Amino acid sequence: MTNFNLDAFVADLESLRSEVEQALSEVSDVESLETARVVFSGAKNGRLKAIQKGLGKLGREDKPVGGKQFNAIKKIIESLFVEASARMKSASKDAKAIEQVDVTLPGSPIRFGSVHPITQTIRRVSSIMSKLGFEVVDGPEVEDQWHNFEALAIPNEHPARDPLDNFYIHVANSDRPVLLRSQTSTVQIRVMEHRKPPLRIVSLGRVYRPDTADATHYPMFHQVEGLLIEPGTTMAHLKSVLRSFASSFLGGDVRVRFRPSFFPFTEPSVEVDMEWNGRWIEMGGAGMVDPSVLQSVGYDPDEVCGFAFGLGVERIAARRFGVADIRDFYRNDIRFLEQFHDRGQA
Amino acid sequence: MIVSLDWLSEYVDLPEVDVLTERLLLSGLNHESTKNVGVDTAIDLEVTSNRPDCLGHIGVAREVSVLFQRPLKIPRASITGPEASHPFSVAIDATDMCPFYTARLIRGVTVGPSPDWLVRRLEAVGVASVNNVVDITNYVMLECGQPLHAFDLSSLHGDNIIVRRARQGESFVAINHKEYELTSEMCVISDSKQPVAIAGVMGGAETEISTETTDVLIESAQFAPLPVRSAARALVLGSPSSYRFERGPDPAAVEWASCRAVELILDLAGGTFAAPAFQAGSLDSSQATIDLRMHRVEQVLGVSIPKQRQREILQSLGFVEHEPGADVIRWLAPTWRRDCTREIDLVEEVARVEGYDCVPENIPITAVPVQRSPRERMVRIVSESCVAAGFCEAMTRSVVGEKIEELSSPWGCTPALVCSPPLVQGADRLRRTLLPSLLDARSNSLSSGSSHGDLFEIAHCYLSRENDVLEDTTPIEEPLLLALVTGGDFFHGKGFAAAIFERLGLYEWSSAEKPIAHTDVEFGLTYHPFESAVLQAGRSAEILFHRSGEKSRRIGVVGEFSADVMKMCGLDRDSVGIELRLDGLEFTTMYEPTLFSLSSFPSIDRDMNLVVDEAISWASICAAIESTQCDALESIRLGQIWRDAERLGKGKKSVVVSIRLRSFKETLSAEQANAFVDAMVNSCQDRVGAALRG
CATH class of the missing domain: 3.30.930.10 (Bira Bifunctional Protein; Domain 2)
Structure with missing residues (x-):
């Protein structure tokens, strides 16, 4: 019974990880990234939070293994979000660089005076x-x-x-x-x-x-x-x-x-x-x-x-x-x- | 002085015309132009006012003879005639105006056209021929520089001539047939009935030489310069004669010219001279004796000229060695050089004849360290600030029209000083503020299509001193002002005023007292509502300067221009003016900026939303905050002001004050910051009745 619980717990963690990977591969901007972050690692109702609750239900002898697994996966997910966030930022930079200006348009006017x-x-x-x-x-x-x-x-x-x-x-x-x-x-x-x-x-x-x-x-x-x-x-x-x-x-x-x-x-x-x-x-x-x-x-x-x-x-x-x-x-x-x-x- | 070369060559042999004019140019007779007149050549020479001797051909010939070392030939003027027992006399009643007067009488003259040579010579120098007698008087004047006048004897009343002061209001008809009213400052030649000439200026119409004239009286006299000049000026009657008398002709020429004219008249118009001459007074022909130390020339010029050469030059100019000596020579000046009375005059004569090309131009100049004066530096600082802020420097006239000057000045209430004549038509008031002139320039610039109308000017204004005048000062005070005009509202203007003052190290204080005990700045500024005709009441301020131990004083005004002034200048765009009084602020340039060490601890920002009565000023809120003497108070900034009668109550406003706190000793805790802010809120409650909102 206990083994099953531990295995299910680990399987949940693994599937969460692949879901996160899937979701992050699909996000295209900062907003959707934030949505994903709330879904997966939100402090109140995030999926990771929900799995963490399962950690308390594990048998006493399974807890150290389950906790280790949880922390490992949590770290991975966090780093996936950091990566995605960095990707989003550089993506938005790229988008801006592409926006071209007419360099022959007048600059913002700055005027100096003159001495008589x-x-x-x-x-x-x-x-x-x-x-x-x-x-x-x-x-x-x-x-x-x-x-x-x-x-x-x-x-x-x-x-x-x-x-x-x-x-x-x-x-x-x-x-x-x-x-x-x-x-x-x-x-x-x-x-x-x-x-x-x-x-x-x-x-x-x-x-x-x-x-x-x-x-x-x-x-x-x-x-x-x-x-x-x-x-x-x-x-x-x-x-x-x-x-x-x-x-x-x-x-x-x-x-x-x-x-x-x-x-x-x-x-x-x-x-x-x-x-x-x-x-x-x-x-x-x-x-x-x-x-x-x-x-x-x-x-x-x-x-x-x-x-x-x-x-x-x-x-x-x-x-x-x-x-x-x-x-x-x-x-x-x-x-x-x-x-x-x-x-x-x- | 226009000189005919044909005429000139009668007295001296001339070199090539270009050689001649170049040499004259470099020795004091500035060559203006050369013109061919028929077969003759006329050269125009500028004669400085100290050289009346060169207002005649002989004088110019003398210069040529000296410069080219060629002999000078002056015609003799000697006349004889039978003693006439004509009952005529001359008298002088105003010897201060006329020291010496002579008249010579020629009877049986035939007045008619002049011979060709005479007409040509006069024409060459720009004088039109009239008749032989008049032409001769002009000719002799242009020959020796002594003006003459010819009267028709038969049209003189009585048998005498009196040289006298004109009577106030006396009238006189001149040769130009215009009537003039004379004053007692003028000297006239009068017959027994009325003035027949204004001495040295112009003859009268009634006694002029005509074709009917047979008996001619030739006047040659010495007239004092001042009455001649004031008469010529007052009556606008300047003539070649008055021009010469104003400068003082050669006294010796009085006699020579008279004889020369009589000689020429007898020769060209016939008649007989009725000897002797009638004369009155005594000729002022004093000649200066001048000691010249031989080393003096080198001391002044910086180059040595041999003694023999110095003597040669002076002798050729007509100076006579009075008392020869080895080191000092006493010279007697010639009568025609009354400008030479002192040693330095002789030095100049030697120098100009020898030529200034001999003076070296590459001797070393010792270095002396110089610093810009505080005033120069101050002016430079404010000028650079204005230019950086986009303003163009203007220069408007110091003297303005009455309409502008009726407006008040921020700098004094004494009436504007009036100058005479007006600087330009309609402008005779010395301005007491620059703002209206500058606003006018702004209006002109905008209406002429300029991209902007932002102008500044740094200039003086002029105020009568109200206090007693010191011996050494003029009765007029001249504040140095900086004025600016630009668009926008009061706050735009105040921003510029504050920025310029900050460049001078002057900052706004919340009250006339030094606000923060722990700073070492001993002076500051406050702004107060201001009323004047130039700036809009309610939208303008005066700026007061405070310094401990001194009486506070106004050093600036800033505000929106009043509707009247805008209308006067034809402006319809919002305009704001700033005028700052710079004199007295020179001391600010003496403060070298020294490092103000920066705190390495973080700051804490707090906002206070205070509700106060409408009448409570921002400055009084700041003063209340500063009165807590909080040494962590870094800055007070205005957040926003809003009004809402329903939420705040009628006559109330909400002022959001942003406070920045920072300590030099430690990182402030939230509790420390709260305590400071609470004290500030309490102070605002006590001092300005503020309530903390939200």
Whole structure:
């Protein structure tokens, strides 16, 4: 009797195993696999659970053999399910790989913005100048007459001070006339008033002059101005620094040339040209800082000297980016702005 | 200054035109263009404002003679005539405006066409021929730079000329037959009845030379630059004469030009000179003496120029060795070079004549280490963040129209400053916020068919200082602003604002007090409802900056644009604006990121579903949670907010708060986590009246 029970128990186990093998060979997806799992090895009403109950009915002497058999078959069935599950997973992967995409369809849109071409130009100039030891400084755009004119050796009767040539500002609580600065040299005066030589600075920013807007003029524009004050400075230093700058900006070994000019705050004063594609192009104005400017900030012109130069940012940017009308820089049309992606030069 | 080469060659032998213009270009007379006029060639030279001597052919010829070392031939101007007992006199009533005045009288002149050579020369330099007398005055001015004027003697009232200040409101009809109203800042030449010329600017219609004229009075005078300039400017009457007087002609030319003109008139129009000249005042012809240290040239230029060569250059330019010396030479400047008064002026003269090509261009420059300033770094950080987020940088005008400026500014309530003249037509207000300008640019971009309208700008605005003005500062404050405009709603905007602030290391706090005792961050931000004309009330916020020991201050606003502003800019798409005040935040760049060590223990997430009154803010819930000082609190996140009057009650909302807990010391047990969360729930009950739901 007992033997029969044990044999039947083992036979049940064996047939369960073949049923599982059969069922698993038929499952085709994760869902049917799960259904099979519930049927065969579900924790509550699974077939394996039912057979396990038969284990308790075996005779005492049969129990160790029956338990061993049960555990062996249980392990096999479990591993069959693991195998099947792995098969299902890789099957679903295969199915996906087969799904082909039109690689010419557009990708999900990612948009970067852009830095204004004027800002890019300023950054490039100041980055080159910083390698030559010049630090960037800034100062107020609304200036008094001392910093915009007098300290720069532009006396009261000078034509540059004409009310029609400047944007003067009415201020209620002050009797000192102020104006929108017409050059960034004002910042250099402010720095010199507070610091002692040696100095190497670049001042940059917006400046304002009442010009009628056209392709090459705008009443608001940008300047970059450099100043170097060190004992023993000569025009040869000025020329060498500007040549370094031009070579770095344009690439290659660029020649520069000085043409005599006139600015109230420098003497000697020159226009600076650089040779570009076989032509001399105007780069800006420069000169040795006028002794009266040094005096006005409390320096002794016999002790220290230096040079200054100024560049028109719009002119450089227009040439660099092929912009024929500088008013385009201030129209703020995104179709214009997004064309000028930073080339990583500064 | 247009120069006729035919004319110029009368004073100096000329080289080839290209050689000539190239050399002039490199020594201070910038060559603009060359034009063939008949058999003559005209070259256009740009003359800087310090060189009035080159506003005449003789001055240019002198430059040529110096540069090419060729002799200069200046015609003599000498005249004689019978003493005339004409009862005429000149007087000066305003010597500050006119130091010296002369008039010469020629009787019996035949006014008529000029000879061909004169017509041709004037035409070559772009001056139309009028008649022989007028042409001669123009010719002499273009020859030596001293402007002249010719009066028809018979149309002058009385027998005297007075140079005086114009009377305020006095009227004057100029040669162009237009009437002008004068001011007391102007100087006039008056006969006994009325002004007959605006000194140095333009003559009058009534006394001009006509074919009936027989007696001519030639004026040659020294006028002060400022009154000439302000009259020419105020009346919009700039002339070749005023252009020269503004710069100051050679004092010695006053006499020479007068004689030269009389000589030419006698020669070409006949008549007799009634000697002597009538004159008043005294000629201001001071000449500077300047000491030049011989080593100075090398000190400035960085290249040595032999002493002999320096002397040669200065002498050829007309400087006279006043006191020779081995190391220092005292020079006397020529009358036509009143721009030269100092040693540095002589250095420049030597340099420009010798040519700057001699200055070396490859001397080594010593290296100096430089760092970007905190402000530069801050601007770079925010600019890069904006670009990464898809915004394009714009540059809008600093000065805007009244309509835009009427809108309020988040940065100050003093009225906008007004500039004169307007920057462009209709724009004379210095802006106090960038947002309207940027919104306008967004509108334009969208309507022009751009793919988006996301813009940012970093610029200053301008505010009157309310406090007393310090000596060293201007009465205007210039906050540095970052503004952004984009689409979407308030939360979209706040997201950008918060992200940019986070790049600067500034995070939102749940209250103005430092919320968590154990962090070392000493500053933070809070958001509060904000009202202005630009941003929609109820849908915008101000951002306050807090730092222990400092007064809290506004450093930003963010919100949806108000319907009025949207309409003003013609926008119909949802738009949101952000404006952040960057100045004062430079310090944030000083914090180097240092490693925040990570806990190796797992976190536990818990949700709290709190029911609170509608008026309870998210920040106050966070503050209540933080007040438990739980050092395992890693983050508080918003799950969801929902409202249901039936299930929650009217005026209530359900806020699901997701809490993440993590310890640095141990793996938290469920019991520990429960205890923390219970404390947080209790705190929310006490502080914001929250009830735990479900």
